[in-house]
């Protein structure tokens with residue numbers, strides 16, 4: 063049986079003890095909760111209507127919640143100061159980039175395969191915003207800048 067990227071990903075979450083449920087979610091498109099015991103340690107609720115029933119948007123919303131669940135230092139309550147919340151959300155973006163689009167992969171897609179943003183989004187089943195976040199993050203790293211300089215010197219010889 064052929065599974066879509068999203069179905070495969072939901073299966074991986076299930077195997078990790080994270081259940082995914084469709085539900086109305088107040089004030090957000092998805093949320094997660096962690097439990098201390100039982101066969102399942104966590105649950106992610108997502109609101110398919112707020113995510114336009116779009117598999118890319120759902121995939122990204124689930125990834126976002128998974129990163130909160132698997133990196134406990136990024137969890138926060140609504141009473142936490144906003145600056146701290148924003149720092150944690152920035153960290154989530156970096157974690158998603160590293161998990162879904164490794165630096166090497168994105169570089170190759172952009173400069174070897176000359177792919178457009180929407181083509182990358184299609185291939186990875188991710189939103190264009192997530193790809194942009196990854197680009198913003200990686201393109202300021204020294205390793206990326208060096209690779210890009212090498213590529214610019216000799217685009218043909220790069221592989």
Ligand SMILES: [Zn+2]
Pocket residue numbers: 126130151154
């Ligand atoms: Zn978040």
